[in-house]
Amino acid sequence: MNRPLIITDCDEVLLHMVVPFRAWLDETHDVHFDMRGQEFTDALRHKSSGVLVERELIWTLLVEFFDTAMDRQLPITGALEALASLSEVADIEVLTNIGEAQHQGRIEQLRKLGVHHRVHWNQGGKGPPLAAIVADRKPSVAFFIDDLGFHHRSVAEHAPDVWRLHMIGEPEIAEKVPSGDFAHARIDDWASAEVWIRERIAEGRPQAA
Numbered sequence: 001m002n003r004p005l006i007i008t009d010c011d012e013v014l015l016h017m018v019v020p021f022r023a024w025l026d027e028t029h030d031v032h033f034d035m036r037g038q039e040f041t042d043a044l045r046h047k048s049s050g051v052l053v054e055r056e057l058i059w060t061l062l063v064e065f066f067d068t069a070m071d072r073q074l075p076i077t078g079a080l081e082a083l084a085s086l087s088e089v090a091d092i093e094v095l096t097n098i099g100e101a102q103h104q105g106r107i108e109q110l111r112k113l114g115v116h117h118r119v120h121w122n123q124g125g126k127g128p129p130l131a132a133i134v135a136d137r138k139p140s141v142a143f144f145i146d147d148l149g150f151h152h153r154s155v156a157e158h159a160p161d162v163w164r165l166h167m168i169g170e171p172e173i174a175e176k177v178p179s180g181d182f183a184h185a186r187i188d189d190w191a192s193a194e195v196w197i198r199e200r201i202a203e204g205r206p207q208a209a
Contacts (some may be wrong), residue, residue: 004090004201005139007130007162009146010106011096012170014079014115019172020072021065029061035172066102070109076169078190080113086194089201090143092117093133095126126151127158134159141206143197149180156182161206167193 011017022033030047044053044061053061083092094117098106103121110119122129126146134142142162144155152164166183168174169190179186187193 002137002139005134005137005142006086006090006092006197007095007133007142007144008083008092009096009126009148009151010094010098010110010119011073012147012173013076013145013167014083014094014110014169015073015075015113016170017073018170020069020074021062024065024069024072025061031061036176063099063102066098066105070105073109075113076190079169080115082190082194083115083117086197087117089198091137091139094119095122095130095133096120097122097124097126099123125154125158127154127156130155130162131159134162140204141201143200145193147177149182152180152182163197163200163206165193165196 008014018033018035022035025031025033025044031053032045032047034043034045036043040058041055042052044058045051046053086092094110094115096106096119098121100121103119106121107119120129120133126144130144142159143165144152144162145165145167146152147166147168149166152166155162155164164183166180166186168177168188174188185196187196
């Protein structure tokens with residue numbers, strides 16, 4: 001039987017993103033980022049005018065951040081230690097919503113931190129690519145970890161047997177975001193998350209649809 005498989009997001013699960021992104025926006029573009037939630041469309045404003053940043057420009061800014069400022073991203077507390085520990089009992093892959101042009105940069109970013117697991121890039125819902133990964137690997141049990149409820153809904157639709165863990169590792173937004181309806185659990189710290197994952201692995205069964 002194949003080993004268990006953990007498929008994890010990167011930003012706000014393994015690495016801080018919105019806090020360094022906020023600082024970078026302020027320093028390089030004179031843009032204020034109001035971190036009251038996870039929707040960027042109404043969170044970015046030009047500091048000089050108070051006007052919302054245009055939707056098209058938001059994506060441009062995100063791409064520029066990932067192209068030039070990934071080194072600002074630091075690990076979520078306990079993430080690297082938990083990955084190292086869990087790798088003893090499960091295979092791990094990273095499924096991150098980032099452009100293909102930034103894929104290699106993300107791989108190198110994680111390698112510098114000692115994370116050498118396979119990294120997949122994606123845009124849109126994560127259900128279809130995750131289902132493809134699971135079909136290829138055929139694990140005894142699979143886990144999906146992500147900070148966005150949208151992706152848990154997508155995975156629930158396309159790979160319902162996968163255990164889904166909602167995690168927001170950034171304290172500045174975690175308390176403001178409710179638990180996703182399509183996740184099996186909400187845990188925002190890696191020490192507790194590792195315990196939860198190991199308990200599911202010990203049960204020796206996949207999550208029922």
